[in-house]
Amino acid sequence: MRMDLKSQTIDKIDKLVPRYPTIRSAALPLCHLIQEDQGYLSKEAIEWIANRLDLQPINIQEIVTFYPMLRTEPTGKYHVRVCRTLPCALAGAYSTCRRLEEELDVSVGHTSEDGLVTLEFVECHADCGKAPVVMVGEDEYTDISPDRATELAKKIKNGDL
Amino acid sequence: MEHQQYRLIFKHVDQPDYSNDIECYIKNGGYEDLKKAVGMQPEAICQEVLDSGVRGRGGAGFPAGMKWKFLDRKSGKPIYLICNADESEPGTFKDRQIIHQDPHQLIEGMMCAAYAIQAKLAFIYIRGEFYEGYQILERAIEEARNKNFLGDDILGSGYSCDIIVHRGAGAYICGEETGLIESLEGKRANPRIKPPYFPAALGAYQCPTIVNNVETLCDVKHIIHMGGEAFSKIGTPGNTGTRIWCVSGHVQKPGYYEFPCAGVTLGQLIFDVCGGLKPGRKLKAVIPGGSSAKVLRADERFKGKLKDGTDFDWGVEDIPMDFDSLMACGSMSGSGGVIVMDDTTDMVEALANINYFYAHESCGQCTPCREGVPWMRKVTARMCAGQAREEDADLLMNIADQIAGRTICAFGEAASWPVQSFIEKFKDEFIQKAREQAALRNDGKPTKIETTLI
Numbered sequence: 001m002r003m004d005l006k007s008q009t010i011d012k013i014d015k016l017v018p019r020y021p022t023i024r025s026a027a028l029p030l031c032h033l034i035q036e037d038q039g040y041l042s043k044e045a046i047e048w049i050a051n052r053l054d055l056q057p058i059n060i061q062e063i064v065t066f067y068p069m070l071r072t073e074p075t076g077k078y079h080v081r082v083c084r085t086l087p088c089a090l091a092g093a094y095s096t097c098r099r100l101e102e103e104l105d106v107s108v109g110h111t112s113e114d115g116l117v118t119l120e121f122v123e124c125h126a127d128c129g130k131a132p133v134v135m136v137g138e139d140e141y142t143d144i145s146p147d148r149a150t151e152l153a154k155k156i157k158n159g160d161l
Numbered sequence: 162m163e164h165q166q167y168r169l170i171f172k173h174v175d176q177p178d179y180s181n182d183i184e185c186y187i188k189n190g191g192y193e194d195l196k197k198a199v200g201m202q203p204e205a206i207c208q209e210v211l212d213s214g215v216r217g218r219g220g221a222g223f224p225a226g227m228k229w230k231f232l233d234r235k236s237g238k239p240i241y242l243i244c245n246a247d248e249s250e251p252g253t254f255k256d257r258q259i260i261h262q263d264p265h266q267l268i269e270g271m272m273c274a275a276y277a278i279q280a281k282l283a284f285i286y287i288r289g290e291f292y293e294g295y296q297i298l299e300r301a302i303e304e305a306r307n308k309n310f311l312g313d314d315i316l317g318s319g320y321s322c323d324i325i326v327h328r329g330a331g332a333y334i335c336g337e338e339t340g341l342i343e344s345l346e347g348k349r350a351n352p353r354i355k356p357p358y359f360p361a362a363l364g365a366y367q368c369p370t371i372v373n374n375v376e377t378l379c380d381v382k383h384i385i386h387m388g389g390e391a392f393s394k395i396g397t398p399g400n401t402g403t404r405i406w407c408v409s410g411h412v413q414k415p416g417y418y419e420f421p422c423a424g425v426t427l428g429q430l431i432f433d434v435c436g437g438l439k440p441g442r443k444l445k446a447v448i449p450g451g452s453s454a455k456v457l458r459a460d461e462r463f464k465g466k467l468k469d470g471t472d473f474d475w476g477v478e479d480i481p482m483d484f485d486s487l488m489a490c491g492s493m494s495g496s497g498g499v500i501v502m503d504d505t506t507d508m509v510e511a512l513a514n515i516n517y518f519y520a521h522e523s524c525g526q527c528t529p530c531r532e533g534v535p536w537m538r539k540v541t542a543r544m545c546a547g548q549a550r551e552e553d554a555d556l557l558m559n560i561a562d563q564i565a566g567r568t569i570c571a572f573g574e575a576a577s578w579p580v581q582s583f584i585e586k587f588k589d590e591f592i593q594k595a596r597e598q599a600a601l602r603n604d605g606k607p608t609k610i611e612t613t614l615i
Contacts, residue, residue, distance in 0.1 A: 019325055021239075021282065021366050027347035032289070032328055059347075066349040066524075067330030069289045085251045086452055086514050087409035087500055089614040123333065123518055124251040125290050128409035128498070129416045138292040 003048045009037040013052070023053050027063060031070050040071045068122070075118035076111045078156050080104070081135040084121040087128035092145060096132045097121065099146040103153030117156060136161060164425050164434055167395070169403045170379045171419045174262045181297060183304035186265035192310050194385045198273040199318035201385075206277035210381060212389030214401040219245055219336070219374030220451065220495045221571075222484045225381075229278055229371060231361035238368040239281035242322075243345070244271055246287040246294075246375050247329055247336040250451035251518060252498025255405040255417055256375040260287070260294040264301040267375055268324065270382035272311055275322045277381075278371055283322055286341050289330040298326050333522035337570050338372040339364075340524065351526045352570035374496075376405060396422030399468065400483035404494065408435050410501035411442065423486065427457075428478025431501055442503035446587075447477065449487050450495025452515050453575035455582035463490040492582075508587040509549070509594050510614035512579060513541035517615060519576035527568040533560050534576045547609030549595040557591075558584045 012033055017026045030049045035041055041049075041064055050057040064070045082088075082097045097108055097119075106112040106119050125133050130142035134152065139161075141152060155161045173179040173189065186192070198206060211226030232240065244267065248256040259267055267285075275283045287295050302324050306312045313321045332350050334340040339353035342365045357363055364370020373381075380402055384392045393401045400422035409415045413436030425434065427447060438444060444459040463475045467489055480486050487494045502511060520538035525531040537560050540553055550556075557580050565577035584591065598608040 022346065024347035025345060028330060028344065029328065032330065062349055063347070067289070067332050069331035084514075085518055086511065086614070087252050089514050090410045090500070090502065090506070092613070094613055094615075122331070123521060124249065126248045126254045126257050126288070128252050128254050128500075129407060131409060131415070135290075140293070
């Protein structure tokens, strides 16, 4: 089985696996590393991870389907995640998300037709003192009122982010 | 009124000239306590932690020293230490600050604890969403290894231990210690049944394991620094040390504030420390310990006897912020996440929001939780979508009562307590919603109105 992985990814995997007391412990870290490398976890990727760890594909499949951050489909160029849990909701997260839907022309839970943005609701990101919290990729944006969401959307559309 | 914070754990958090690299940490006296620790007998450290009375900061508030005492040392199996940095309870954002701004404090606390329990290997289980925090910790661990504060033969003591940072991937249930262990082992985070799977006896890899919260492990460092007895003088008997209260929701100055246990009341925290509510608003409700804690209604009165026999008669604002007082009021200090709601809050929507969260996060292992929590979510979602029924309040209570106490882990309670307390304290609003919608329906008007929390 062949996967086109970056050499840094292979290096990280080779260093990481022997550190754990059992090889299976490396399953979740490997899912993260392959997802960072490939953007998502394809069927081939799941088989590759299973093979690398001497497990069955179902052992990887069952964690991929359990953990919300693991994806089996690619996201748009920008992956926008809006926290909707109570503290963010009290600070107006639903209005923020509606504004992002309008500005980015995509409904929450979907990827825009041009493939630019995937917009999702997520649960608490543990920064409730600066709600509403929005993530774009791995970068965090805090205190995102609807008006600041408009600014953020403009930057995304202009490729300034 | 000014209330002076006691910044023990957060001493350097938000300090302008403080950075999270090891040089800065050492310049400020960092790793001196680890040097002291490795010169002590491990049992002596365990005794100090027991004497300190420090209780777990992750939610349950169990004495950490006692947890350590339960460790099965006779099995001959390796011992593992796990730092629970999943910080997944909604309303809690203290561990993020420690990891981002003072990661070496956590590493030092962990290595002190690891030495005390003679752990073979330590893990930091960090929530997947903290990608930046993960990178900061990886770098900090590398720095500490280069200076021999972890790794082989730490500071010439003959004791060796390393730390692996293990990322979660967005599942709330990984904050539950046995779910966390399953996740660390590369599986779905389905919590284990206790007994027999008390981590101190049968934890990670079926070996004795201690799982402690980030804040608790930082406390260990300070206990070694000042001694268990001095630490136990902070706060009140049975509620020792400081707590970091994370305040969110409808206050003027949300944020994190560190006080001795019982150092402030809930009212002082909201109105003095956090600047009160927005102009013209009134306090309606507070969830004092993360979203699974039972809600408190602003006009409630609490009467009873504390553990030590003293009578209390408190309004919500009078409740001292500590473990036992909040428990005496029927709620809990949990993970320290205080969520404040003013009089503009629709309590049905607020509960619908909370139910959405718990339905999303149920691991699906136990039938009452897997079926019941999404059912509660459906009922509250329907109520907010214009189809509320007068009997919904009783239905919700009935479902919640059949989940709590009937599941492998405490998630069943975490999901049921909000429902039970919202219905108990705000039942009239649930019935009112159904009546208002019925009146609109009679007038031929749409019953679905715009919602803000769901």
